[in-house]
Amino acid sequence: MTPDPFEAGIASGWNVQQATDIANAEQLKTDVVIVGSGAGGATAAEMLALAGFKVLILEAGPLKRSKDFVMEERRAYPELYQQSAAMLNQQQSIGIMQGRAVGGSTTVNWTTSIRTPDKTLSFWQSDKRVEGLDAQSLAPYFEAAEQRLGITTWTADANPNNQVIADGCRALGWQYTKINRNVKGCWNLGYCGMGCPINAKQSMLVTSIPTALSHGARLITQAQVWQMSFDGERVNELLVRAIDEADRSLSRQFSVKAKHVILAGGAINTPALLMRSNAQDPHRVLGRNTTLHPSLISAAIFDEPIKAHSGAPQSYYSDEFVWKNGVQGRMGFKIEAAPLHPMLLASKSFGFGRQHADLMKQFNYLHASIALVRDGFDSLHGAGQVVLDEQGHAHLNYPLSKGFWEAAKRAFMAMAQMQFAAGAKAVLPIHDNMPMFESWQHASKVIAKTNFEELTTVVASAHVMGGCAMGEDPTMAWVSSQGKSHYYKNLTVMDGSIFPTSLGANPQLSIYAITRKNCETLIKELHERV
Ligand SMILES: Cc1cc2nc3c(=O)[nH]c(=O)nc-3n(C[C@H](O)[C@H](O)[C@H](O)COP(=O)(O)OP(=O)(O)OC[C@H]3O[C@@H](n4cnc5c(N)ncnc54)[C@H](O)[C@@H]3O)c2cc1C
Incomplete structure (x- = not known):
């Protein structure tokens, strides 16, 4: 069994806190703040921390680790999933599963790792004005993600x-x-959906987040970014609410000012945060085409x-x-x-x-x-x-x-x-x-x-995608092909919400590879700016 990296990490001084540890109304400052610690957020956190930036990760869910993963559905669903794994669309006809914990959906996913189909990439290029994400340009990023996360053919017999x-x-x-x-x-236990009890799954919880923390990143859990304020073409401040493990809001808030903001709350939550914040959206693309x-x-x-x-x-x-x-x-x-x-x-x-x-x-x-x-x-x-809804909570009309x-x-x-x-x-x-x-x-x-x-x-x-589409045409997309907001200079989106269509393949590897490519570009720009 692989040891839990948080055990030694926290003992060695990793900067991990809960939102309730932060004083009410305190203002935190950082180079880069990342909202969400799933496939996109954690990949970006690792790369930015390794590149020397001061990184703050804000995660709405709790920190749960292998010792908490007891292979019991009754504990896993309320502790690790959005809405206790009982989320539905507004029509109540689709059961939707999404993670809500450190590591995001990667903590509970089933480990299937498939590259983005070429046909999907070609369609994005021809019909969605996505540039620079063809199979050839992405190949090195797929390879890097596969190497980093031990992605290979499963050689044991199939069950x-x-x-x-x-x-x-x-x-x-x-x-x-x-x-x-x-x-x-x-x-070969088969309980991946309840969190891996032996740390064999190379989720963000045991790979990119530990590396980011070892390189000085700070993680605040049960910290839900509720709203952002803007100052012209820049994100000014993030308003963060402390929440309990059951996702209930506590009477504690703090704010964050960052030179750059990365949204990685996943599909549904990333567009919802932007909508709640009244972000510019002249072509009304936010939240649309959620797949x-x-x-x-x-x-x-x-x-x-x-x-x-x-x-x-x-x-x-x-x-x-x-x-x-x-x-x-x-x-x-x-x-x-x-x-x-x-x-x-x-x-x-x-x-x-x-x-x-x-x-x-x-x-x-x-x-x-x-x-x-x-x-x-x-x-x-x-x-x-x-x-x-009137309280600002997100729902999916599908x-x-x-x-x-x-x-x-x-x-x-x-x-x-x-x-x-x-x-x-x-x-x-x-x-x-x-x-x-x-x-x-x-x-x-x-x-x-x-x-x-x-x-x-x-x-x-279990594959929620889109709602903050990428592409070069702002009438169809809210971010560029590199995930940069068409409206705010210090805002990038790095998660599955940027997919302009669904994929026709399980999403995690696409998110890792596209985030890697876009984050590499961002790092070059930030070195000039920050
Ligand atoms: C049960 C299950 C099985 C799956 N199996 C597979 C599989 O085998 N292969 C595969 O490729 N894909 C699989 N997936 C899907 C895959 O895991 C996701 O597509 C991927 O993790 C999405 O990455 P993301 O970065 O977009 O968001 P996520 O990984 O979902 O991370 C988003 C994180 O942001 C946090 N967050 C959201 N809003 C806020 C906010 N306002 N403030 C702070 N934090 C916030 C959330 O709590 C969450 O932890 C599965 C998913 C599930 C649920």
């Missing part, structure tokens, strides 16, 4: 839950790929135990259907496996009483496939919009489009076909009143006739 994807795709002649993971010394890879779930029962809670959560995916109809044609979907844990399964399935109890009894024999739908490429594809429901039908068909081809004895598409199918023939007939629609089908997301 039976993932083996279904490989077996089904092989039998049908469909494309499938072994997944790269960011782990070192992984024990989710909204995902459908198909369960299958096998004769042999699957134990989908155990082993690397994701080790095979299939891209057979991601680009089948072109980039902007009918929506494509990526097929992956999802780990199952009792609360996760219970909250992401249908039924009541005996029917639900019968499903839960099969827990150890259940496999789950997910189809992640590629959203946000045009109006047919649909996307969400961040809105604020009506699922006709195009999505048409894709859902194809996705349920494909997943059932693959599961039967892999030897499933029964398949259950997670949709209200669906029977358990015992043959592909029966499943395909019923799925073809079913009307999939909002609130009759379980839809989930």
Whole structure:
């Protein structure tokens, strides 16, 4: 087991505090303040601290470490996730999971590490006026991130839950790929979504944040940046509220003045902060085109135990259907496996009483496939919009489009076909009143006739992206291709909110690589300025 770096680090004098340690109304000063400590924020913090800047990281979530990761859903969801992992869109039709702790969503993610698909990068270039982020220019940054985070092919055998994807795709002649993971010394436990108890996952919690802290960065946790004030073309000050572990506001505030501000609160929260602060947005792009890879779930029962809670959560995916109809044609979907844990399964399935109890009894024999739908490429594809309520809290207005429901039908068909081809004895598409199918023939007939629609089908997301799009055209984008605000000279955004569409691949590696490239440019500029 890898030791918890915070243990020795804090003992050696790392500058780590809680917001309640800061005096009320105190003003802090720094070179660079970073809002959020997830994939984007921590990557930037490490690079800037190594480059010699005085860095302050403000994280709304608590500091939780391997000793707190006890492999129990009842503790992990309230402690490590936004809204206790029970966040929904305004329509209440999509369950949305996002991290809220030091390390952000990387502390709880499933370690799948995939480069941005070339087709997505080309589309950004041709249709979203993104410059300098083609596959060739990004290649060295992908390599650097992969090296830094130990991202390589997972060489252990796939668990039976993932083996279904490989077996089904092989039998049908469909494309499938072994997944790269960011782990070192992984024990194949399968509880990545509850925080890694042995520090094998190379999340920001055990990699970039410790390096930043070792090089003089300061971390303040449970510190929620509520608003920013502006002075012409510059961010003037950040207003920070102390919050408790359950995300409740405490009567303690302080402010921060920085020469440069990096927003890395993730999609939804970064645009929400800007909107709450009345940031300039003449073309009303903030919060728009928030994408989710909204995902459908198909369960299958096998004769042999699957134990989908155990082993690397994701080790095979299939891209057979991601680009089948072109980039902007009918929506494509990526097929992956999802780990199952009792609360996760219970909250992401249908039924009541005996029917639900019968499903839960099969827990150890259940496999789950997910189809992640590629959203946000045009109006047919649909996307969400961040809105604020009267108190300034963010909500996501995301009506699922006709195009999505048409894709859902194809996705349920494909997943059932693959599961039967892999030897499933029964398949259950997670949709209200669906029977358990015992043959592909029966499943395909019923799925073809079913009307999939909002609130009759379980839809989930762990990939929140967009809402603060990048690009050179301010009528479509709030930041440049380098993440720099089109309106404020000392403000850069470095997180998944800058993606102008979804990716068609799991996002963390794209965020690491793009942040690395943009932060390198920023460091050169700051050396001249600060
Ligand atoms: C359960 C789960 C599984 C996943 N699995 C994978 C996977 O296997 N592979 C993959 O590629 N991706 C996966 N992801 C997604 C991936 O982890 C995220 O896309 C990525 O971490 C997003 O990075 P980010 O920097 O945009 O934001 P985050 O990593 O979410 O970090 C944002 C941080 O900012 C903090 N914050 C927000 N607002 C404020 C504020 N106002 N003030 C202070 N702090 C603030 C938040 O608390 C949070 O800690 C998964 C996500 C989840 C939830």
